[in-house]
Amino acid sequence: MRFEVKPYPELSWSISRQRKLDRCPRAFYCSYYLAWNGWLDDAPAESRMAYRLNKLTSLDALLGQQIDERARELEAAARSGQPLPSAAELEARTREALRRAWQTSRSGRTAFERKPGKTVMLRSVYLEQDTRPETDRLNQKAGPCMAGLLAASHWERLRACGDAGRIEIPAFASFQYDGLKVFAAPDLAYVHEGTLHVIDWKSGREDDTNPTQVLLQMWWALGTYHELEGLAVHGHLEYVAAGRTQPVDPTRDFKAQAAASVREGVARMRALLSDPERNIPLEMEAFEQRESGLCRTCNFAPICE
Numbered sequence: 690m691r692f693e694v695k696p697y698p699e700l701s702w703s704i705s706r707q708r709k710l711d712r713c714p715r716a717f718y719c720s721y722y723l724a725w726n727g728w729l730d731d732a733p734a735e736s737r738m739a740y741r742l743n744k745l746t747s748l749d750a751l752l753g754q755q756i757d758e759r760a761r762e763l764e765a766a767a768r769s770g771q772p773l774p775s776a777a778e779l780e781a782r783t784r785e786a787l788r789r790a791w792q793t794s795r796s797g798r799t800a801f802e803r804k805p806g807k808t809v810m811l812r813s814v815y816l817e818q819d820t821r822p823e824t825d826r827l828n829q830k831a832g833p834c835m836a837g838l839l840a841a842s843h844w845e846r847l848r849a850c851g852d853a854g855r856i857e858i859p860a861f862a863s864f865q866y867d868g869l870k871v872f873a874a875p876d877l878a879y880v881h882e883g884t885l886h887v888i889d890w891k892s893g894r895e896d897d898t899n900p901t902q903v904l905l906q907m908w909w910a911l912g913t914y915h916e917l918e919g920l921a922v923h924g925h926l927e928y929v930a931a932g933r934t935q936p937v938d939p940t941r942d943f944k945a946q947a948a949a950s951v952r953e954g955v956a957r958m959r960a961l962l963s964d965p966e967r968n969i970p971l972e973m974e975a976f977e978q979r980e981s982g983l984c985r986t987c988n989f990a991p992i993c994e
């Protein structure tokens with residue numbers, strides 16, 4: 690198959706992309722435009738650097754991935770009628786995975802620089818920052834997150850479902866809206882007794898945009914699996930660290946509500962393009978450097994002058 694190098698990424702929308710733009714337009718530019726094609730050996734040095742920085746991660750992000758993994762294990766155990774692992778077992782697996790990521794970051798600098806997409810690298814380690822705040826936070830959060838996950842209401846329903854009511858969720862679940870790809874993958878979705886449940890795990894703080902994220906995930910599920918139309922739908926924002934569930938119950942016109950968020954966000958992204966058809970951005974200087982407390986944990990701080 691012939692490999693085609695595209696000079697610009699495809700314009701698409703997701704709520705996480707929108708949050709990135711809202712937090713800092715310059716970081717958004719670095720992540721989506723400057724880093725584009727930075728994986729190519731003959732890419733400009735600044736693109737390769739931005740691509741590498743874009744691949745840096747944090748213990749908080751890795752904990753989020755581990756919560757997804759543990760949730761999949763809990764789903765499998767519940768559906769097959771096996772006993773659920775204890776919170777202590779879940780925590781031990783999570784800590785082991787994070788320990789491996791930590792060790793890889795400590796020893797894998799050369800491997801990461803050679804292939805940034807293939808090696809886990811913590812930002813704090815790579816940029817030689819103080820790692821203590823991050824590890825302290827992780828130590829405080831890991832146990833409560835696993836206890837909160839285990840206490841979620843879904844496992845008993847899934848036990849009753851057995852193999853029925855599965856909703857397959859591709860890694861990059863998306864739908865088309867207004868000629869644009871909108872990414873909106875739930876973390877878990879299933880049908881139990883005539884109700885579609887759509888779930889998003891959250892290990893961080895509450896955010897006003899989180900309910901919209903779940904509405905978009907419902908939109909994806911109903912648009913992808915037409916046999917779900919007509920079912921009752923319940924959304925669940927599971928704040929696992931706090932052990933709190935925020936229900937998200939869609940109104941009759943929830944798609945219009947979610948669509949308004951997409952349109953408004955896309956308009957703000959398009960305003961930063963010189964060629965909206967080809968998704969060519971304005972010059973970097975047009976993307977405001979919005980300095981805030983987030984600069985301390987920004988991947989692009991080394992190239993943000």
Ligand code: SF4
Pocket residue numbers: 713714715716978979980981983984987988989990993
């Ligand atoms: S360091 Fe601060 S101003 Fe610069 S890109 Fe990051 S968040 Fe934006």
